[in-house]
Amino acid sequence: MKIRLNREETLNDLYNLVLNPGTREWERSLLTIAKNSLEEKANFDTLLAKLEAQLRPLALRGTLTPDVTDFYNKLTGNSATSPSFDLTKHYTNNVVHQDSAIFAGGCFWCMVEPFETLNGIVSVLSGYTGGEIAHPTYDQVINQSTGHVEAVEIIFDTRITHYEELLTLYWQLTDPTDAFGQFQDRGNQYRPIIFVRNDNQRALAEKSKQQLVDSGKYKQPIVTLIRPTTIFWPAENFHQQFYKKNPSKYKKIERARKQLMVYQQLHNKIQAKSSWFN
Incomplete structure (x- = not known):
């Protein structure tokens, strides 16, 4: 050694x-x-x-x-x-042309890469939000003792992409009919929630959710919640950009999510394929 x-x-x-x-x-x-x-x-x-x-x-x-x-x-x-994630690049220094969005949709390991690869994304940070205590740890969150969910906070350049595009991708990545987790990730810490920071984001999120309901894509009710943002606590460095640090493990997890999506299609829970999982 x-x-x-x-x-x-x-x-x-x-x-x-x-x-x-x-x-x-x-x-x-x-x-x-x-x-x-x-x-x-x-x-x-x-x-x-x-x-x-x-x-x-x-x-x-x-x-x-x-x-x-x-x-x-x-x-x-x-x-x-496990290189250190540079938190300074995440926090906006261009308030005129940058905005933020927070999405919870299962394990945050699988939420980062899809958003990071979109044009106009400045930074994607894994973390915990929606809970009752300050500075939660990973152990506390996975033990469901704080009320937090795993989530990602996304900083994006509004000149290149828009909040509506992030919403479109979010629906593709999640199962909006599952209130008790996401795919193989089970528990309250994996609930699907859109956290909105202002009235405009709420209106757009509600509109996109209703469009999904009206599309008839899912045969079961859409249960994804829309809630006001609360303090977003960055997760430990180990969790940041996990797909880059641990590509083999990440690919196994991603493959399992895809297989579960196919299972849903075969059992007529979902009537159309998600573009991300193709």
Whole structure:
């Protein structure tokens, strides 16, 4: 194993992970021991090799918490799989020609790529919204203890694309008849919701929803909610642009969604194919 960190950087990472509310207690215990040992001038390479071995079993199963996963990738020299997402590029600095939209439609891993590849998209950020507490963690959200849903916040250039185009794509990516999740993603945190930031977005969202109802595309009621925006909390760095960092796993998930869409077609739940899933 090739260690690519220095003592000062590692101590800083360990300190932040120990204080991170998203770190699980057993992870925090291991990280605290490592931090204290480094502060006491323990052998750097030996200690990190031991820590890597302790974290490895759950890292291989993909069950470390997101920020600890990023640290493990740095520890093993695989930091290219989890580059830091630049939040500064996401927040608009051109209020005249930029707008934002927030959509929830199942796991946010599968919502990013379709929107990012549209013309006029400035940034797509995965996160949590619609809940009851500040700074929710991934574990809290997937345990359905906060009321949040996984969602994406999209910054777009209004000179190139329009909110209506985002709505059109959103309906293609989701099952608007499923109030209890999306495809293989089950639970309240995966509910389909359009979050609107003003009266204009609400009117356009309501219009597009009614058009979908009138189209007769679905044989079951359209249950996608339209709600006012609430604070959007960015997800951990591990989740940002997941399709680029973990292409193999992403393709498996995307394939499963497509298969479920085909299943719906075969059982006459949906009467027309979605262009995204062709």
